Amino acid sequence: MRAGRWCKPTPSTVALFTGALTQRQRWWVALLESGCSAAALDGATALQAAGLINFEAATTISCPHGAKPRCVDGAVIHITEWRHSGDLVNVGIPRVRPETAATRGALWARTDRQAALILIMAVQQRLTTAKRLQWELGRIHRHPRRQLVHELIADLTDGVQALGELDFARMCRHRGLPAPSRQVVRRGSRGRSYLDVYFDDYALVVEIDGIGHLGGLQPVDDALRQNAVSLCADTVLRIPVLGLRVAADAFLDQVEEGLVARGWRRAA
Template sequence: MDGSEKKRHSAAERRRILEEVTVLGRRQGGVLSRSQAYAAGLTRGELRAQVRAQRWQRVWTRSICLHTGEVSPLGRRWAAVFEGGDRGMLDGESSLVASGLKHYEVDVHRVSVPRGVKPLRGAGLDIRRTRRWSADDLVATGVPRTRVPVAAVRAAMWARGDRQAALLLTMPVQQGMTTAELIGRALLAVRRDRRRELMHAVVTDLLGGVRSLGELDFARECRRRGIPEPDRQVVRRGKDGRHYLDVCWDDFHLVVEIDGIHHTWASEVVPDALRQNDVTLASATVLRMPLLGLRVAADDFFEQVERGLRAGGWCAAA
C-alpha cells in the first residue's frame, strides 16, 4: 500500500504504524522521508493530518520531522540526503562533519547525485550533479555520505577559496580521520579542476608528515628561503606522556611551534606551556610563530629562525 490509497486504518493498526515510523525516525535524528512513511503504511491523508495538527512538520520537500521543535543536525543531514533522491549522499565538507570533523561548521548541506538527476533547491541545501558520483564511495553505516578521503578532495574542489581548500584537506589528516595516502589516491581520480595543482601540492606536503596548515606554509617558506628542511612532528616524551613538536632542527637545537587557532582553546593553553618548558629545559631554543604572523610578518619571524639556526651552528650557503 502506498500513500495514495484511501484505506482507513483501525486504531490498533494506526498505533502500530505510528510506532514503526517513530522508531525509524529516532534512528535518523527525528526525520524520515515521505516514501519511508508511505512504505510503513501511512497514507498521504494521515501524514497531512499530522502536519495540520502541528504534531509533525515538513523539512524541505521530501521529509517529515516527527515533532515541531528545532530539527536536529542529524535530522537535517538525513533530510538533505532525502532531497537528493535514492542515490543522494552527503558530500564535501558536509560529509566530513557528519563523519566527525571537529572545530568546523557548515551552513549549507551539500549532497552529490549522479548526472541526470534533477537537482532540487532549498534554503541551506546544495545538491550537486557530478560525473564523479560512484556507489563505491558510499559509507556503509549511518547517514549516507561519501568516504572521508573522497569528501576531503571534493570539499577542497568546492571551497570558497584556496586557503579553505587547503584547510579541508589538512584537517581530516590532522584529526586522524584518514591518511594523506588515502586522500592522494582519491585525488588521482580528479583529472580536471582549477585547484588540481594546489591540491597536489598540499597532499605532497601532507605525505611528508605535515599535520597542520601552519606547518604546510612553514615548510614552503623554508624551501623558498634556502633554510634547511626541518624535521616535522617529532615525538618527545614528557611527564604527561608523548607529545609532538611542530617543526625542529635537532642538529641545531632549535624548535618552532606554530600557533594556529587551536592554540587559543582553553584546553590547549596549559599543555602547550608545559610542552614548551620541557623542551627548553632539554637545552633547545623554542620559538613561537602565530599563524597570523606567518601571513603578515613572515620576514621578521624567519629572520629570527635564521638567527636561531646560526646560534645552533648552521651556516648558510654562500
C-alpha cells in the same frame, strides 16, 4: 498534521514528530528535498556525519552526473562526474567515504585556507589518512585547485619535507631577500641542534614546521630549542609548512620585516 503530532519542516517533507530537528535530521531533509534518489552528503558535511568536530559549513550534497536535483535552502549541491558506485558508505545516512569527502571538500572549499583546514582536520581527527587522500586525488585529473591539494596532501604525509628549506630559499630569492644558510648547527646545553634557516648577518632564524611538529612531545622540544636560540640574542620566526602553501606572502612579509629591523635594506 491537524492533531499537531506531525510537522512540515519544508513544503514537501513531513516529520512524524514536532519540535526542532537535529543536525542529522536536517541533513536527511536536505537529501529528500533535493529530489535526487542518488543524493549523498559530501565534502565537509560527509566528514561531519563521520565524526568531524569543530568545523562549520553549509550542508554539502553531491549527485551523479546527469542528475537534475532541486535547489535546497541552506545546501550546496554539486552535480559531479566524480561520483562512483563504491564511493558511498553502506550504512546510515547516505554519505561518501571520509577520504572521498575530504578530497572533494578541499577542492570545493571557498578558499585555499579552508581547503587546507579540511584536509588537516580529517587526518588529525583520524577520519582518514594521507595515503588514502593521495589515492583519492589520483582519481581526479583536472581541477583548478588540484595542484594545491596535491601539495597539501604531500605535506600531510610528512615523509619527505615537500616544501622545506630549499623551497623557502627559492621564495626568498624570488622576493629579492638575502640568501639564508640552511641546517646550521648549534651546540647548547641540550647538545647539538639544527636550525632550518639562518640569516647569518641579521641574527634571524626561521624554523619551517612540518605537520609532525604538532604531535606528541614535539612542541616541547621545539620550544626548548627556540628558547635556547633566543637566549643567544637571535630572533626566531616559526612558519608552518602549510602556511607557506596558503599564506606565503604574509609570512614572507614578516621575514622581510625582521630583516629590515636588523639592518637589511633593498638595493636601490
